[in-house]
Amino acid sequence: MNKFIYMDAAASFLKPQAVLESEGDFLRNRYANAGRGVCERAAAVDDMVDKTRRFVAKFIGADADSIVFTFGATDGFNRIVNILKNTPGMLNKNTVCAVSDLDHHSFRGPFEMSPAKTIVCPLDKNMDIDIKRIPCADILLITAMSNVLGHAQNVKKIISVARKANPNVIAIVDCAQYVVHEKIDVKKWDCDFMCFSGHKIGADTGVGVMYIKNPKRFSPDKFGGGMVAKIYGKKWILESAPICFEAGTLPITQIAGLMPAIDSLIDKRPDLDLIKYMYDELDYLKQIKILSKRDAAILSFVIDGMHPLDVGTILGVNNICVRVGNMCASWIHKYMSVSGCVRLSVGPWNTKSDARAVIKAIKKIVEK
Ligand SMILES: Cc1ncc(COP(=O)(O)O)c(C=O)c1O
Incomplete structure (x- = not known):
């Protein structure tokens, strides 16, 4: 052939060999659920998830508490819409969300389908978001690298210009393509949210990363196991971030492949x-x-x-x-x-x- x-x-x-080996070893020899067990084997899975969270945080210039594991970028963007909808005053029919023609359906779609009004940031002659014409908005979507054009946007500059028009703008960055080629620095960018998928950097399908700058400001979008500290009748006391954003069983096998994937990417x-x-x-x-x-x-x-x-x-x-x-x-x-x-x-x-x-x-x- x-x-x-x-x-x-x-x-x-x-997938790099190191990812296959790490997931294979996890499934064969180390498997247990995370955030639930008390035995040594379960504690080791908690350690693995924790270590990966800290590793991902370092990779994108964030604090570990700001890293939420998702099922992928699309999942992350849909979740951000629901997080904003659940947080009073953040997303309703009066909210203006600026999008651009660089956006992937997975990014702009959830916002187009939400109650928010979308307006389009114009592009300049280089097919970049036109810094001089960024509209005043409550939410700003930035595709850091288009999956058709493949060149990077000046995310830091775009956000700083948008904050001059509205200091409270919620800046959300799609790094699904950017993460493969360029260094992400969420603190330098000063974005509020950022997402990417594991499978586009050599990790498995079904795992993604959502960065939330200030998770305490926002309400969770999902409820379920692992994120509740106490229940008093109708009153739920939730775990602190990022755990309160991780209801249900995490994609632990795929998380086991995330660190070797990032290592391999940085290496080559x-x-x-x-x-x-x-x-x-x-x-x-x-x-x-x-x-x-x-x-x-x-x-x-x-x-x-x-x-x-x-x-x-x-x-x-x-x-x-x-x-x-x-x-x-x-x-x-x-x-x-x-x-x-x-x-x-x-x-x-x-x-x-x-x-x-x-x-x-x-x-x-x-x-x-
Ligand atoms: C720029 C961009 N954003 C978002 C996505 C969605 O990623 P996923 O399908 O892994 O959720 C893609 C996938 O092609 C993409 O290229």
């Missing part, structure tokens, strides 16, 4: 010279229009007169896995007047020979 080339890291990362990030190489190889072909920048983390393009699904299918037949379509980011496609595109995104496993093979296959399609 020919070699299979997986160039769809932005959809989901392949995707080689973005491969993106530059492929950009240069495709840029001069007159049938191809590249939508992303040369120094971006992602290469998105369209081929004149060809549907992206057809391109993806032909590449697929050639054992090349890429993402095609609107990537759950229909607003940016509409903004660029295309219905979808082909996206190449590399992981640490991709080599120059993969990039050469992908370019050869695309040129063959274009030349037909």
Whole structure:
């Protein structure tokens, strides 16, 4: 069988050996629930969760009490809407939420579907959130890196400008793509919430991270086991943060894989010279229009007169896995007047020979 080339890291990362080993060992030899047991084995799981929380906190420049484990970025953004709805005065029909066309459906969708009114932050000619035209809003959504364009936003600057218009603005950052390529620093950014998914950095599916700057300000969105200290009739005394935001059994197996995933990522990030190489190889072909920048983390393009699904299918037949379509980011496609595109995104496993093979296959399609 020919070699299979997986160039769809932005959809989901392949798993490093250390993650497989850590989860395998946890399931085989160390498994117990967290936050419930008193035996030594259960206490060791509590320690593992605690250690991972502190490790994740360090990774994003936060305090451990601000780290809540979720089931993924989409789960996190939906939960933020419910947390804000449950917290008096935070999200109702009078709330103005500024979004942008860079946003993924998972990020902007929960807010569009909430009682809040959404307004759109304009983009500038570089396809960045236009710092000069950030509207005054109660909530501000910032996609730190679009999953179609793959270049980073100046999150710190955007938040500082937004706070000049409204010092109390709730700034929420989507780091689902950004976390793979750039250092997150939530304290420097001064954001209120930030989310990413484990599976996009080499950890398992079903685990994510939600950062809450000041968890004491907010009411939990879920109720259940593990988060209640005492119940007096209708009155529930909840555990302090972050535990009060973690009702029910955590995805403990997936949490066991989070630390080795982050370690592996820090050790070897995707080689973005491969993106530059492929950009240069495709840029001069007159049938191809590249939508992303040369120094971006992602290469998105369209081929004149060809549907992206057809391109993806032909590449697929050639054992090349890429993402095609609107990537759950229909607003940016509409903004660029295309219905979808082909996206190449590399992981640490991709080599120059993969990039050469992908370019050869695309040129063959274009030349037909
Ligand atoms: C920018 C961005 N935000 C949010 C998401 C949603 O992530 P998940 O599906 O892991 O919840 C994605 C996934 O592709 C993404 O690229």
